[in-house]
Amino acid sequence: MRHQYHPLGFEGSRIAQGFWRLQEWNMTSEETLGFIQACLDLGVTTLDHADIYGGYQCEALFGKALKLQPALRDKMEIVTKCGILLPSESRPDIQVHRYDYRAEHILASVDKSLANLQCEYIDTLLLHRPSPLMDADEVAQAFDLLFTLGKVKYFGVSNFTPRQFDLLQSRLDAPLITNQVELSPLALQHFEDGTLDHLQQHAVTPMAWSPFAGGELFSGSSEKAKRVQTILNDLAQEKNCEMDQIVVAWLLRHPAGICPVMGSGKVARLAAAVDGMSISLSDDDWFRIWIASQGQPVP
Ligand code: NAP
Numbered sequence: 577m578r579h580q581y582h583p584l585g586f587e588g589s590r591i592a593q594g595f596w597r598l599q600e601w602n603m604t605s606e607e608t609l610g611f612i613q614a615c616l617d618l619g620v621t622t623l624d625h626a627d628i629y630g631g632y633q634c635e636a637l638f639g640k641a642l643k644l645q646p647a648l649r650d651k652m653e654i655v656t657k658c659g660i661l662l663p664s665e666s667r668p669d670i671q672v673h674r675y676d677y678r679a680e681h682i683l684a685s686v687d688k689s690l691a692n693l694q695c696e697y698i699d700t701l702l703l704h705r706p707s708p709l710m711d712a713d714e715v716a717q718a719f720d721l722l723f724t725l726g727k728v729k730y731f732g733v734s735n736f737t738p739r740q741f742d743l744l745q746s747r748l749d750a751p752l753i754t755n756q757v758e759l760s761p762l763a764l765q766h767f768e769d770g771t772l773d774h775l776q777q778h779a780v781t782p783m784a785w786s787p788f789a790g791g792e793l794f795s796g797s798s799e800k801a802k803r804v805q806t807i808l809n810d811l812a813q814e815k816n817c818e819m820d821q822i823v824v825a826w827l828l829r830h831p832a833g834i835c836p837v838m839g840s841g842k843v844a845r846l847a848a849a850v851d852g853m854s855i856s857l858s859d860d861d862w863f864r865i866w867i868a869s870q871g872q873p874v875p
Contacts, residue, residue, distance in 0.1 A: 586753045586781035586835070587699075587730070588622035588653045591824065591849060594785070594837040595623060598637050599630035601841035608641035609648075614843040616651050618850045624756075624783070624837045625693070626657035626704055627685050631664040639694035649695055655756075655783075656693070657704040657734060658685035675707035679718035686727055700730040702756055706740045716747040723750075732756065734785075738774035752780060759784035759834060761804050761823060761869050762793055767830075776832040784827055787836035788820060803868040811861055820845065821852030826865055829857050 593615045603611065615623065625635050635656065642648060659677055663670045689698060701722065703715070722728040732754035733741055745752055755775055757766045759782065766772055766782075775782045788794065792801055793808070808819040815822070827834045838849050867873055 588655075588781075588835060589620050590828070590835065590853060591620055592622035592624050592655070592783065592835055592837045593620050593846060594839045595625050595634050595638055596629045597839060597841060598634040603637075603641075603841070605637075605641045605644060608637060609644050611841065611843065612638075612641060612648060612652075613645075615846065616648065618843075618847055620838070620846060620850065621651060622653045622655060622835070624655045625689070626660075626702075627689050627692075628657075628660050628662045628664075628704075631662070632666045635689055635692035639692050643694045646694075653699040654693060654695060655700045655702060655732075656689045656698055657702040658682055658689070659704045659707065675705060675709070677703060677707055677710040677715055679714050679721075682715065682718040683721065686722055690727060697726055698728045700732055700753060701728045702732045702734045702754070703736070703744070705735045706733070706737065710740075710744075712744045712747040715744060719748065732783075734783075738770050741774065751778070754781050754783050754835075756783035756785055756837065758786055759827065759836075760787050760789045760793060761808075761826060761865050762789040762796070762801060764866070764869055772830065772832045772834075782832050782834050784834050784836045786839065787827055788823060788839065790839065793823060794819065800869060800871060803871060804865065807864050807868040811857075811864070815855060817852070817855055818848055821848055821855055822857070822861075822865075824849045824852030825855040825857050826862060828853060829862050 625638065627635065659675050661670045661674050661676050663673055686698065686701060719731050730753045732752050733744065734756035736755050741752065741755055755771065757771055759766055772782055793804065808822050811822045812819045824836060827836045838846055840846065
């Protein structure tokens with residue numbers, strides 16, 4: 577009989593911090609530790625990684641910082657991902673940029689993440705992107721083993737369609753706790769393609785990657801970006817706050833309970849985002865942003 581792993585929903589902070597860009601921040605281990613501490617002080621305890629970030633370097637940079645103060649480990653929830661094979665300098669063994677969800681790869685990837693992060697366990701492991709070759713039964717066996725060994729507490733997916741999510745869920749005893757997908761005022765696709773409806777139906781928390789469209793929301797020069805910037809700027813003036821805070825409020829206003837994964841390495845920006853959680857947007861405000869992004873009135 578399969579082991580029953582924790583049948584609970586998403587256990588994490590209302591907004592999360594991502595470490596995809598950690599290598600670009602050029603921080604010393606002490607500075608990275610300071611940044612991690614600042615996240616925790618702000619109540620942002622869910623910290624998002626992936627094995628491949630920074631060409632397989634970011635988890636280790638984080639781990640080196642955490643080693644300076646290991647007691648912080650239990651004050652955070654570490655999310656990491658596996659499944660993408662990325663040819664890079666540090667992985668000359670990888671020839672083709674592709675996906676791998678064989679049990680052997682999942683297990684080896686988790687061991688590597690644990691070693692790099694200098695942790696005993698991962699809170700949540702996500703399958704990074706769907707693969708046509710994913711065998712859900714084999715993934716389920718790997719998840720069972722990882723849970724039984726105490727290496728991973730919860731499991732989820734990223735960039736999965738509702739059907740792909742359901743297929744994997746059908747082979748698992750415990751609920752997948754998230755589907756991390758791209759959501760921002762410049763990326764409306766998953767608001768409309770059933771992804772958010774499906775997660776809401778199953779009471780699964782969506783995590784939003786690139787909630788500021790990777791910075792495009794503020795610096796983008798496309799017609800769409802400019803339309804959205806105009807509305808964000810108007811709303812920020814009306815509410816006497818910053819444009820990025822309006823975006824956080826806009827994502828949190830959605831009834832699916834979206835958890836945005838913030839991407840800046842600047843504490844001030846994360847602090848502003850946390851403050852943005854208390855801004856309330858009227859439905860008029862929310863739709864002004866929606867309509868600006870769509871470039872046309874709703875039908
Ligand atoms: P983001 O918050 O949309 O973008 C961050 C970028 O925007 C940074 O370069 C940042 O620059 C810039 N920025 C933030 N606030 C700004 C402002 N007010 N004005 C101008 N620029 C601003 O998030 P992201 O980094 O693209 O993604 C966030 C996290 O999502 C990642 O760290 C990763 O954990 C996760 N992710 C997951 C997937 C997936 O497939 N599951 C894919 C992509 C990302 P500064 O650093 O200078 O502030």
